[in-house]
Amino acid sequence: MTPVLDPARTLAVVTGAQAWPRLSSFEAAPAFANSATALAEHLGPAGFGLPPENVLDLFDKPDAVGQYDRIADFLDNRAKALAAPHGEGLLVMFHYIGHGAFFGTTRDYCLLVSDTRSPMEADTSLRVASLDRLLRLKVPSSARMLFLDCCFAAEAARIMQGSVEQQVSTKSEEILTSDPLDRGVALFCAAGAKDPARLAGRDSHTLCNWALLTALRTGDPAHPGPLTLRQVAGLTTGVLAGLGRPDVPRPEVHVPNQAAGDLAAVRLFPNPAAPTDGTPASGGTPQLPVYRTPTVDFEKELAAALADVGPVRHFQRHGAGRPSGMVSSAAAYHGVDADEILAVWQTRRGFVNQAESLIFTRSGIRAKDRSKELSLSYDLFPGCTFSTGYRFEPSSAAGRVPSSHYYWLEVEHPGGTWQSRWMEYRGDIQNLTNLLKLIQRLKS
Known part of the structure; x- marks a missing residue:
């Protein structure tokens, strides 16, 4: 509506x-x-x-x-x-x-x-x-x-x-x-x-x-x-x-x-959680479906949400069987068992020099880069906000690093904030943010 x-x-x-x-x-x-x-x-x-x-x-x-x-x-x-x-x-x-x-x-x-x-x-x-x-x-x-x-x-x-x-x-x-x-x-x-x-x-x-x-x-x-x-x-x-x-x-x-x-x-303010049939809002960003079951099996619904997320570059789900190289690297980088990981997002820079990484586990999300770490249980999601922003970084003086457009994700939670740095496409940041908001609804 x-x-x-x-x-x-x-x-x-x-x-x-x-x-x-x-x-x-x-x-x-x-x-x-x-x-x-x-x-x-x-x-x-x-x-x-x-x-x-x-x-x-x-x-x-x-x-x-x-x-x-x-x-x-x-x-x-x-x-x-x-x-x-x-x-x-x-x-x-x-x-x-x-x-x-x-x-x-x-x-x-x-x-x-x-x-x-x-x-x-x-x-x-x-x-x-x-x-x-x-x-x-x-x-x-x-x-x-x-x-x-x-x-x-x-x-x-x-x-x-x-x-x-x-x-x-x-x-x-x-x-x-x-x-x-x-x-x-x-x-x-x-x-x-x-x-x-x-x-x-x-x-x-x-x-x-x-x-x-x-x-x-x-x-x-x-x-x-x-x-x-x-x-x-x-x-x-x-x-x-x-x-x-x-x-x-x-x-x-x-x-x-x-x-x-x-x-x-007066009913003035947009309601992101309004019931939907999963079709994109007119003129807006496609929204993930809202899962509404009498008794929510959270892990099952989370898996469905991860499967439904739109295209996100450098994002990989961990299916059944042997973990992929990305999942194994993420498990070592974050210090968790690979079987606990449901999905991984990492920057194109890989894990060289402790680049940025965000993983979805069975109990919460973990994010890590050179300066900050985030460990957030899904039970805390109702008290969080997820927002996005944009910045432009010009090329270096020597011209060795070309100018780039970057989108960032900020997670504001009761204990503070965490901000990503290197998402390069608007659609990626929108789809990843929609996924976080959907998990928030599932836990609300």
């Missing part, structure tokens, strides 16, 4: 910061930047499929006032280019990753940018009330969703509710006549109004962003089509609950403006 979210008519703004050098009370953490990078990837081809011109990336940018101006220009220009006066028919998503805090004599709730500073903290931050007003003025006929991955995030709902109530009481006639097509506002908040958000680790990621992306990439097989914001929040809560950490706040969804209905109840 085609998701309601239309990439061509969805706009996204991403902002926040990983360090606040002019505020000694807020410690820098690369986890914020890692989360922003993962989010940006999901907004693109690996997830929602938004074209680059529909995404404004302000993460780690200074100057709060300048950010207001850039957001305003972005919304104006894209609405004009898409023939969407006042944002009509658009979905606008605002994402913030960083720190939220209360500043000033009036204790304004603010979102910190990289150069927020004392003693003008409120004036050098993004005020939630000001952001709400900016979005309503520039795209009043749009649907607007704010994803706030920061401490005390749900405080934004109170502020936005107050601003709506105040304007309705003082200028009700003007609002009702000027914004008849307003599709509403919804907030996805990483923490309650009195709760701090959490990091998985200083150098890892924010827990809420990791769980949200896990939910979006995994989906829910119990629903036949796209997911609502509330359903996504429920899946995110389930991912966080699986960590067994009582200190982690659960995300909250708020809809401060329901004049045009409940935006959080």
